[in-house]
Amino acid sequence: MPVVVQNIPRATPEVIAGLAEAGVATVHEAQGRRGCLAASMRPIYSGARIAGSAVTISAAPGDNWMLHVAIEQVQEGDILVLAPTSPCDNGYFGDLLATSAMARGCKGLIIDAGCRDIRDLTEMGFPVWSRAISAQGTVKETLGSVNVPIVCAGQAIEAGDVIVADDDGVCVVRCAEAEEVLAAARARTANEEMKRKRLASGELGLDLYDMRPRLAEKGLKYV
Amino acid sequence: MPVVVQNIPRATPEVIAGLAEAGVATVHEAQGRRGCLAASMRPIYSGARIAGSAVTISAAPGDNWMLHVAIEQVQEGDILVLAPTSPCDNGYFGDLLATSAMARGCKGLIIDAGCRDIRDLTEMGFPVWSRAISAQGTVKETLGSVNVPIVCAGQAIEAGDVIVADDDGVCVVRCAEAEEVLAAARARTANEEMKRKRLASGELGLDLYDMRPRLAEKGLKYV
C-alpha cells in the first residue's frame, strides 16, 4: 500500500502569494470559517508568514524515512505536510533535512509531531509549525506514503492543497477553490480597512454593525 | 437572564498602578498565595506588565458577540476578562476588536479561550493573555452577560476586581482588598531587596532564613 504520487495539482504562484499576504485568519474567514488546523500547531519562531502547495506525508510513529522520499517530490515554493499514522511527538525534522529541503525550494514544514534543531532552523530562516519541540530522534524502518490524502491536526489535506501559515497557526485551502478564496479574502481585507478606521476613531462595533436592535430582540437587559 | 451591568466599582488609578509595578508573583504572595489564574493562561508576547479593573464577560462557546457589548462598558484603564460558558479554544478576539478596545482606553484582554491576529496585536502593543492562539473564528448568535461574576481559568472574578498580568501569568485582587494588598506587596518588595543583596553576596538561604534548626528537627540527614 505504501505509495509515492508524483504528479499533483498546484495553484498558481500568484494565487499562492496572495493567500500568504492575506494571512491565516482572513483566509479561514473567507472560506466560511473552515480549514484551520488544531491550535496545538505552533510556529517554532515568530513572524514567518508563508503559503505553498502541500506535499503530503503519511509516516509511521517515530519514523522519518518518508521525509527523504518526499523532498525529492518538492518543487519550488512547496510546503511539506506530515501526519504520523498515530500520535507521536518525536523530533522528525532537523537542520540536515531543512538544508536539503531548502536546496529544493521548499518554503516550510507543517508537522503534527515534533521538530528539533530549533536554533539552527531559526538561523536558517526555515519555518516549521509543529505540535511539539523534541530532540527525541526517529528511525528509518517503516514505509509510509507521499502525496496521499492525510488528516493533519484535525484537517483533511490532499496533495496540492494550498497551506497558509503564520503566527495565528495553519489553514488549508482546497487547490480547486484557491482562486475563489483569494478573491473573497481580498474583498474582506478591503472591507476591514474601512472598519478599522471607524473603530479607531471611537465608533462602537454595536453601532458600526447595527447590533443594538438584534440584541434587544434576543432579550439583553441593561441594569 | 442575559444582562449588562453598567455600574461597577473600581480601585483608584494609584492603587492599580502600584499593583502593576509590583507584578503578579509579588501580588499573589502579598494576598496569601491566592488569586493566580491557571498556568495555561499565557501572554501572546513577552514583556507586557499591566493592571486594571475587570470588565467581565460570560460568553457562549464559539460566540464573540458579547465582546462588542462589553467594549461599550470599558473605561480608561480597564481590562476585558472573558470566560466561555463551556471550554472553547476559538479565536474570539483579533485586530479589529483590539482597535475598538484601545480607542476606549482598554489596556488588555484576559481570555480563557483563543485569540488571533497575533502579529497585528503585537505591533499595536495590545497585550492578551489566553489559553490558546487560534485563527478559528466565531459567530454572533447567542447572548451572554457583561459585568457579572465569572470563573475564568479557575478563579472567581467579579466586575471591578483588579487584574494584574505579566510574563508570570495573571492574578486577581478583590476590589475591596486592593489597597491593603498593595501595602503588603510594597512591604514585601522592600524586604526582598535586602534579601537579594545578601543572597547575591553568597549567603545561603539556609542561614538567611535560619532554616537549619527546623530541618534538623524534622529529621533531615546529611550523609
Add this chain to the structure above:
Amino acid sequence: MPVVVQNIPRATPEVIAGLAEAGVATVHEAQGRRGCLAASMRPIYSGARIAGSAVTISAAPGDNWMLHVAIEQVQEGDILVLAPTSPCDNGYFGDLLATSAMARGCKGLIIDAGCRDIRDLTEMGFPVWSRAISAQGTVKETLGSVNVPIVCAGQAIEAGDVIVADDDGVCVVRCAEAEEVLAAARARTANEEMKRKRLASGELGLDLYDMRPRLAEKGLKYV
C-alpha cells in the same frame, strides 16, 4: 528517609563543555537515541545552551524548601534538577533563589514543575527549563531529599549525571559514560558537516544515504 548526599561524582569541565557545545539533539543521538526528557520541558527564554553536573532534588508537591538545601550542595558549573514526588505546576523558583544559585556558580535549573519571575530570570541570564510558568507560590513544610536518584520528566537521573539543555529541550548523560558520549558526539558533528554541504548543493538524502534499493525492497511504489 529524607537525606542530603554531600559527595557526588562529576564529569570533568572539559567533557561538560564539549557536551554543551554538541547540543541536545546530537548528544541524544550519540548515545543511541536515549536520555531526552519529555517534550513538555521548555526553556523560559530562547537561546540558552548549557551543560553541567546534576544536583538532584526530590521535593513534595507545592513545597520548595529543598531548593534552599540543594543550593548549598552546588559547586561551580552545576545544574539543579528538581522532580516533585507527585505532579505539580506551582512556581517553585524565582529571582531570589536564582540570585542565590548564581552566587554559588549554578548554571541553570531543570524543573518538572513551574517557575516564576520570568522577566527577572531572563534579565539575569539564568536559564530554566520547566513544564510550566506559574506565579502560584509554594510552602516550606515538608522535607525531601537532595542528590538521590529521581525520575524527572520521564528520565531516571542520578546526582552527577551530565545535563545538557538548549532550545531543543533537555538530555541526560550518565556521568560514567560522558567521555565516551562526547567522543561519539564529536564524530557525529564532523560527519554532519560533510553531509550538510552535499545536501545544500541539492544532492538528495535518497542518494547520499543510498536509500533507494531498500525502499524498493520494502515495496514502495511510485505512481
Add this chain to the structure above:
Amino acid sequence: MPVVVQNIPRATPEVIAGLAEAGVATVHEAQGRRGCLAASMRPIYSGARIAGSAVTISAAPGDNWMLHVAIEQVQEGDILVLAPTSPCDNGYFGDLLATSAMARGCKGLIIDAGCRDIRDLTEMGFPVWSRAISAQGTVKETLGSVNVPIVCAGQAIEAGDVIVADDDGVCVVRCAEAEEVLAAARARTANEEMKRKRLASGELGLDLYDMRPRLAEKGLKYV
C-alpha cells in the same frame, strides 16, 4: 487566614431530595445551562445519584489535613467538596476517611484532585466524583480552610450550595435559588415526558419543535 466557618445555610431536605431525583442534566438546564463542573470530574463507580449541602474545603496540594477538620462540620446529608489551591492529582481520600465521613452522615465527596481505595469505597457505597484515581498519598502539614468560597473544577461554590451529582457529572445550585430551580426542574421533567412519547412514536424533533421554518430562514439547503 486559615479559617473554619461553623455555621452555613442549608436548603431543606425536601428540596435537596427533589434535586437529586431530577438529576444533573435537568437541574443544569433548569437554571439556565449554568452550574456544571468540568467534565474531568468522573464518578469512581456507576449508578450513584446524590444531592446535598456543600461543606467546602480549600486544601494545599498534596495535603489532606483539612478533610479531618471538615468532617467535624458535616451534618446528616451533607457532601464534602474539596478544591486544592493548585492543581494536584494525589489521592487525598480513602476508606478510613470515608468510614469517618459516613459515620457523620456524609453522602459523598466531590474532589478536584485524586481519590484511592476504590474497591473499598465501592463496596461501602460511598460515592466520589474526582478528576483522578491515584494511590499517591498526602501529608498533613499545611493549614487550609473549611466552608469558605472555593472554585472547584471551574465553578465557584459556597458552603451550603446544593451539589447534585450522578453519572453525568456534578452541578452546583446556589442555596438561595434551590427551591426555584427545583420547581423549574420539575416542570421540565413533566414536559419531557410528553416529548419522549411523541419522539418514541417516530415523530421528528424537526416537527415536534417546529424547526423547519427557522432552518429555512437561516439558509439550510437540502440537496
Add this chain to the structure above:
Amino acid sequence: MPVVVQNIPRATPEVIAGLAEAGVATVHEAQGRRGCLAASMRPIYSGARIAGSAVTISAAPGDNWMLHVAIEQVQEGDILVLAPTSPCDNGYFGDLLATSAMARGCKGLIIDAGCRDIRDLTEMGFPVWSRAISAQGTVKETLGSVNVPIVCAGQAIEAGDVIVADDDGVCVVRCAEAEEVLAAARARTANEEMKRKRLASGELGLDLYDMRPRLAEKGLKYV
C-alpha cells in the same frame, strides 16, 4: 454553505453485519492498520459492538441543532457521526434525542464532543462513543451540515462510510472498500484461530512466527 445531502451510498446489511462481528481491531488490521479514530473516543458503557453506515454531521461548538436535522436522514441501521467545527466537550446528546434516533432505526452515535443522560442511554441500550461525558447543554442557533465530509477524532469520514465500534474504540471503512475489507477480516480471523491454539499450548510467538533469525540479524544480544 450549510447543506443537507439526502442521498448517500450504503454498504449492504450483510457486509455491515460481518464487519460488526469482526470487531474494530481486526477490521483496522484488515485494511492495513488504517481507520482508527483517536483513542480519546470511549464508549459510555461496556460491551456494545456495532457497525453501520455513517450519517455525518458538522456542527458548531455548543450547538446541537443539526442532530435534529440529521435524524430525519437516518435509515434503519445507520450510525450518527458528529464532529464539531472547533473543539468542544458539551453534552450535545441525551435521552430525548436517543429516543428519536432509536425510533428511526439508528444503532448508535459517534461524537467527538460530549454526551449526557448516561444512565438513561445505558438502560435504553443506545451506545455512544464520545470524547467526554458532560451535562453541559447546548443551544440551537447556528446551522451546520449533514452528510458532508468531516474529520472526526482525527479520521476523515464521508457519509455512507461504514463505522465499526466496540470496546476497543471506533474504526471507519470506506463504503467502496467495505466488501474487500470484510473478506480480509474474515481471512484474518480464521488465521488467528489457529495461532491462538498453538500459543495457548505454550508455543512461543518467536517460533510460531519464525522471528529468531531476523532478531539475530538485526543485532539482538542475549546476556
Add this chain to the structure above:
Amino acid sequence: MPVVVQNIPRATPEVIAGLAEAGVATVHEAQGRRGCLAASMRPIYSGARIAGSAVTISAAPGDNWMLHVAIEQVQEGDILVLAPTSPCDNGYFGDLLATSAMARGCKGLIIDAGCRDIRDLTEMGFPVWSRAISAQGTVKETLGSVNVPIVCAGQAIEAGDVIVADDDGVCVVRCAEAEEVLAAARARTANEEMKRKRLASGELGLDLYDMRPRLAEKGLKYV
C-alpha cells in the same frame, strides 16, 4: 545496544502474595509514599488485584516486537512491564499475545501505551493497566531490550522489582526491599483495622489522631 537479560532476581512467592493482598495504596504508604506510577495508568476492567516480578520491556513507539521476545523470559507469576522509548498510545497488546503470556504463567501487563481486544482480555481474565485503549496496531521493525532498567509512567523500574496493581493503580517495590515493605504493610493494615472501628463508631480523626493542638498552634481559627 538491544539486549535481553536472561537472569533476573525475584522476590519469594510468599512475599509477592502478601504484597498483592496488601494492595497498592497500603504498599505505597508502607514504603514512605514512594513508588506509584502515574495516575494515567488505569485497569482495563475493575476488580483485578495482582503482584508479580517485573519482566521489563523497552520498546520503540508503535512497535510491539519485543513483547514476543519478553514472553519467552516470563516465569510463573511474572508481570510484563512495557515502556515505549517515546510517548505512544498504540495498541501494542491484544488477545493473541495474552494467550501466549498466560500459557507461560504471566499474571498481567503494565504498559505505558495502549492495549486492545478489551472484551477478549476481560473474558480471559488477563488484567492490563495501560494509559490508553486503542485498536491502532503496531509493527515489528525495530529492536528494543528486555529486562533492562526502564522508566514507566514516571517510575524507574528494574527487572525483578515487584509490581503491585489494583483498582487504585500501580506501585513498584524494589526487589531487595520487598520483604521489609511487606512487614511494614502488614503492620499498617493491622493498625488501620483498629482505626476503622473507632472512626465507624463516630469518633473524629481530629481526636483519634490528636490533631487539635497542632491545628491551633499553626493558627487555625474557628468562626
